[in-house]
Amino acid sequence: xxxxSSPCGTPPLEYQTLILESTTPLQTTVKRPVAVRPPEExxxxxxxxxxxxxxxxxxxxxxxxxxxxxxxxxETSLNQTQLPRDDYxxxxxxxxxxxxSSLNYEEFINDASxxxxxxxxxxxxxVCFGYSGRTxxxxxxxxxxxxxxxxxxxxxxxxxxxxxSCRNGxxxxxxxxxxxxxxVAWGGAIGAASSGLVAFVAPGAxxxxxxxxxxxxxxxxxxGCLSVRVFCVKLLGTVLSVGSGASLGPEGPLVHxxxxxxxxxxxxxxxxxxxxxxxxxxxxxxxxxxLGLFPSAAGVGRxxxxxxxxxxxxxxxxxxxxxxxxxxxxxxxxxxxFGAPIGGVLFSLxxxxxxWSNELLWRSLVGAVLSTFTALALEHNIVGLSEVxxxxxxxxxxxxxxxxxxxxxxxxxxxFGVFGGVLGAGFNASFYRIMRCRQRLAKAVERAWEDKxxxxxxxxxxxxxxxxxxxxxxxxxxxxxxTSFAFYAVARASRSWACVDRDEDDDGWLRDDIFTxxxxxxxxxxxxxxxxxxxxxxxxxxxxxxxxxxxxxxxGLALSGVLTFCTLALSFGSSLPGGxxxxxxFCGASLGGAVARLDFVExxxxxxxxxxxxxxGAVALLAGVQRSTVSLCVIMLEGTGNTxxxxxxxxxxCVARFVGNSLGDGLYExxxxxxxxxxxxxxxxxxxxxxxxxxxxxxxxxxxxxxLRPAAARAADILAAxxxxxxxxxxxxxxxxxxSKDADAGGAVKLAGLVHREHVKALLRASHLHxxxxxxxxxxxxxxxxxxxxxxLRDVRPGRLRSRDEEGNEVCYDRLASRGDDDGSDDDTxxxxxxxxxxxxxxxxxxxxxxxEDCPVSRAYRLFVTMGxxxxxxxxxxxxxxxxxxxxxxxxxxxxxxxxx
Numbered sequence: 016x017x018x019x020s021s022p023c024g025t026p027p028l029e030y031q032t033l034i035l036e037s038t039t040p041l042q043t044t045v046k047r048p049v050a051v052r053p054p055e056e057x058x059x060x061x062x063x064x065x066x067x068x069x070x071x072x073x074x075x076x077x078x079x080x081x082x083x084x085x086x087x088x089x090e091t092s093l094n095q096t097q098l099p100r101d102d103y104x105x106x107x108x109x110x111x112x113x114x115x116s117s118l119n120y121e122e123f124i125n126d127a128s129x130x131x132x133x134x135x136x137x138x139x140x141x142v143c144f145g146y147s148g149r150t151x152x153x154x155x156x157x158x159x160x161x162x163x164x165x166x167x168x169x170x171x172x173x174x175x176x177x178x179x180s181c182r183n184g185x186x187x188x189x190x191x192x193x194x195x196x197x198x199v200a201w202g203g204a205i206g207a208a209s210s211g212l213v214a215f216v217a218p219g220a221x222x223x224x225x226x227x228x229x230x231x232x233x234x235x236x237x238x239g240c241l242s243v244r245v246f247c248v249k250l251l252g253t254v255l256s257v258g259s260g261a262s263l264g265p266e267g268p269l270v271h272x273x274x275x276x277x278x279x280x281x282x283x284x285x286x287x288x289x290x291x292x293x294x295x296x297x298x299x300x301x302x303x304x305x306l307g308l309f310p311s312a313a314g315v316g317r318x319x320x321x322x323x324x325x326x327x328x329x330x331x332x333x334x335x336x337x338x339x340x341x342x343x344x345x346x347x348x349x350x351x352x353f354g355a356p357i358g359g360v361l362f363s364l365x366x367x368x369x370x371w372s373n374e375l376l377w378r379s380l381v382g383a384v385l386s387t388f389t390a391l392a393l394e395h396n397i398v399g400l401s402e403v404x405x406x407x408x409x410x411x412x413x414x415x416x417x418x419x420x421x422x423x424x425x426x427x428x429x430x431f432g433v434f435g436g437v438l439g440a441g442f443n444a445s446f447y448r449i450m451r452c453r454q455r456l457a458k459a460v461e462r463a464w465e466d467k468x469x470x471x472x473x474x475x476x477x478x479x480x481x482x483x484x485x486x487x488x489x490x491x492x493x494x495x496x497x498t499s500f501a502f503y504a505v506a507r508a509s510r511s512w513a514c515v516d517r518d519e520d521d522d523g524w525l526r527d528d529i530f531t532x533x534x535x536x537x538x539x540x541x542x543x544x545x546x547x548x549x550x551x552x553x554x555x556x557x558x559x560x561x562x563x564x565x566x567x568x569x570x571g572l573a574l575s576g577v578l579t580f581c582t583l584a585l586s587f588g589s590s591l592p593g594g595x596x597x598x599x600x601f602c603g604a605s606l607g608g609a610v611a612r613l614d615f616v617e618x619x620x621x622x623x624x625x626x627x628x629x630x631x632g633a634v635a636l637l638a639g640v641q642r643s644t645v646s647l648c649v650i651m652l653e654g655t656g657n658t659x660x661x662x663x664x665x666x667x668x669c670v671a672r673f674v675g676n677s678l679g680d681g682l683y684e685x686x687x688x689x690x691x692x693x694x695x696x697x698x699x700x701x702x703x704x705x706x707x708x709x710x711x712x713x714x715x716x717x718x719x720x721x722x723l724r725p726a727a728a729r730a731a732d733i734l735a736a737x738x739x740x741x742x743x744x745x746x747x748x749x750x751x752x753x754x755s756k757d758a759d760a761g762g763a764v765k766l767a768g769l770v771h772r773e774h775v776k777a778l779l780r781a782s783h784l785h786x787x788x789x790x791x792x793x794x795x796x797x798x799x800x801x802x803x804x805x806x807x808l809r810d811v812r813p814g815r816l817r818s819r820d821e822e823g824n825e826v827c828y829d830r831l832a833s834r835g836d837d838d839g840s841d842d843d844t845x846x847x848x849x850x851x852x853x854x855x856x857x858x859x860x861x862x863x864x865x866x867x868e869d870c871p872v873s874r875a876y877r878l879f880v881t882m883g884x885x886x887x888x889x890x891x892x893x894x895x896x897x898x899x900x901x902x903x904x905x906x907x908x909x910x911x912x913x914x915x916x
Contacts, residue, residue, distance in 0.1 A: 165389025178258025224271025267594020436674025439639020607632020
């Protein structure tokens with residue numbers, strides 16, 4: 016086996032006997048808690064000590080009021096010291112740094128999880144139509160996400176179109192100065208409302224949200240980016256930002272909204288609580304037959320065992336399940352936006368997801384098809400749906416497929432790819448520089464208000480954050496005002512040549528009363544630029560791509576492309592929620608159409624149509640900015656229905672990506688860099704085989720580890736002094752092979768396993784329950800472990816935990832879980848006991864991923880990324896622990912340059 020999958024080595028027989036004899040993860044010798052930490056550390060607790068027998072009590076009907084009040088006081092102290100749950104810096108792209116932590120994308124197995132699984136695993140698996148309960152539930156959730164995102168996409172589109180129609184109805188659009196002022200004021204007011212929601216309520220809702228989803232699916236949890244609050248602000252803010260007239264689109268936010276939907280199903284809801292409540296309301300036998308999700312381990316008919324199992328294991332709450340549902344949600348959101356189910360799945364596979372499987376591919380496709388069909392049905396008000404052939408966002412009604420594609424289009428496509436790559440690299444560079452300026456400005460404002468001395472009674476940090484939010488609000492509002500001013504001023508100044516007579520209709524767009532806008536033209540004429548700019552951008556893209564004659568002026572299309580490009584660079588990245596798919600398509604199609612209307616192209620004998628060049632221009636600009644390949648080709652083919660342009664589209668995408676990569680990074684990579692996210696790519700420099708893990712870890716401090724049975728006070732001190740997510744569990748072996756009883760004695764440090772931070776905290780709280788609540792050790796540990804998510808190892812804060820003691824009495828505990836943050840900010844409130852020892856054998860991972868210290872760093876990196884690991888232990892060939900590698904170290908390895916030959 017490879018290094019990463021190698022076991023930790025078999026411990027001596029004495030250690031194995033010690034594990035087998037251990038029946039509970041904690042042992043006690045006293046009952047009295049110590050309020051302060053002892054000055055000296057206790058021993059490692061390897062000696063066996065027996066717990067005194069304790070009577071069973073029912074917390075709900077406890078008669079001893081004094082003990083209950085004391086217990087409440089202790090639990091109140093556990094929850095007093097904590098950081099705010101919604102820190103302003105979290106998810107703040109402009110701030111330049113975010114609060115993040117690593118995710119566990121590997122199955123978490125220890126003795127406690129195995130015991131819980133056995134309690135809830137039946138002898139005979141119950142199936143429904145060939146699926147087990149969990150598999151069937153996965154499909155139900157997938158379908159629900161698809162239907163939900165289809166409805167969200169149509170609701171968002173209709174709401175933003177209603178705002179634009181309301182603006183055009185409120186403003187006379189006659190070109191007067193009053194109309195000019197009202198138009199700009201409308202854009203500024205709606206834009207200020209959108210950016211204000213983001214800046215003050217949910218900073219994680221800014222931008223498109225795709226980089227945040229990409230980071231999460233890579234194994235990085237950005238705090239404040241996938242909550243229900245972010246979902247609401249993102250949805251309403253996108254409606255307002257698109258309705259304000261800013262050069263932003265809804266497609267990127269729909270990907271973020273889809274990911275939040277998938278996260279909410281697995282993280283915001285707890286179906287196990289619903290199942291348990293339903294079992295209590297329904298007769299026991301009927302509930303087993305109906306649900307069948309958590310049957311008893313002893314089979315049907317074992318009521319006593321069924322009642323003793325306590326709280327069921329969390330359902331779909333692991334990071335592994337959450338990752339799959341996030342990928343499905345991203346695919347559903349994108350497919351609903353573009354009407355491209357296959358393209359949406361490929362986008363999630365190519366751009367968003369770092370891990371993929373065949374089962375995930377199948378479920379993503381079903382969810383994407385459901386989201387597309389739901390959007391189609393709702394767009395036609397369900398009863399008006401008569402055909403399913405025109406569901407694409409920019410469908411060409413099948414006209415382009417009837418035209419032959421000239422061979423001369425291939426070299427022209429390559430030229431378009433070159434210009435698309437250059438323009439895309441320029442856009443990304445301008446985005447990066449503008450964002451750096453925004454970060455410096457935000458930090459300057461924050462620093463100025465922190466140091467300002469006035470009579471403001473608020474905390475200086477909160478005052479500085481409010482000032483920073485105001486700065487972001489002003490920045491976004493000015494951007495929307497400048498965008499509205501530029502488009503209105505140019506349209507007003509171009510009256511002499513932009514007014515088109517309705518009688519000069521070639522393709523019928525001039526007679527479309529919904530699309531055309533008269534603006535300041537004479538009676539019987541419409542304004543070409545106002546029609547393109549002040550209405551629905553989706554409809555404008557359709558008209559440009561469907562045009563085959565000369566009704567659109569080449570200068571007007573070029574002006575549309577340039578203005579959209581500049582205003583998009585100004586607005587994207589501010590606190591406004593919005594994406595850049597539609598603006599880039601509009602910009603590229605306008606520039607491509609302008610090139611097609613040049614004299615030398617029109618007078619040439621090449622059989623090249625304008626719609627073909629407009630489509631290639633849109634593809635080139637998208638590929639130059641985003642650097643997508645397969646997904647972009649499929650999205651444009653599905654969205655336009657133009658399969659005849661398959662080869663030219665592939666040429667454009669490949670050339671634009673090559674040119675763009677040679678000039679700079681893609682947009683998503685730059686956005687992750689701006690947020691200081693340690694995103695791990697799949698590849699690593701090939702020249703790093705000469706650097707070993709031992710040499711890489713030479714200057715790093717030794718890892719902080721736990722003995723097998725540390726004292727509770729010592730464990731609490733370690734948690735308070737460090738912020739690591741996991742700790743190696745070690746034992747010291749003497750020269751004769753025996754286990755040392757002294758944790759601080761000499762000898763080789765042998766690796767026993769890996770324990771996660773939250774599990775140590777759970778054991779500390781179990782000791783609190785055991786001592787203060789008069790609960791047996793096994794029941795106290797079960798309650799403590801039930802309060803934490805086994806996947807994310809975070810507090811899920813159940814409202815009420817229930818279990819059964821040895822006599823069958825119900826035991827409930829309301830305030831077990833800590834409400835601190837994931838970074839251990841509540842560790843200083845953990846209970847401390849002078850002579851309590853924690854047994855880590857049952858909660859530690861016995862077979863963590865590890866490598867030998869002479870392993871090349873490139874191989875360690877590939878193993879870490881491929882397995883989705885969170886920690887990679889380093890040992891020598893004798894099994895001694897020498898180091899530990901985390902995501903920080905892997906990110907440092909990815910930045911290393913190959914050594915000189």
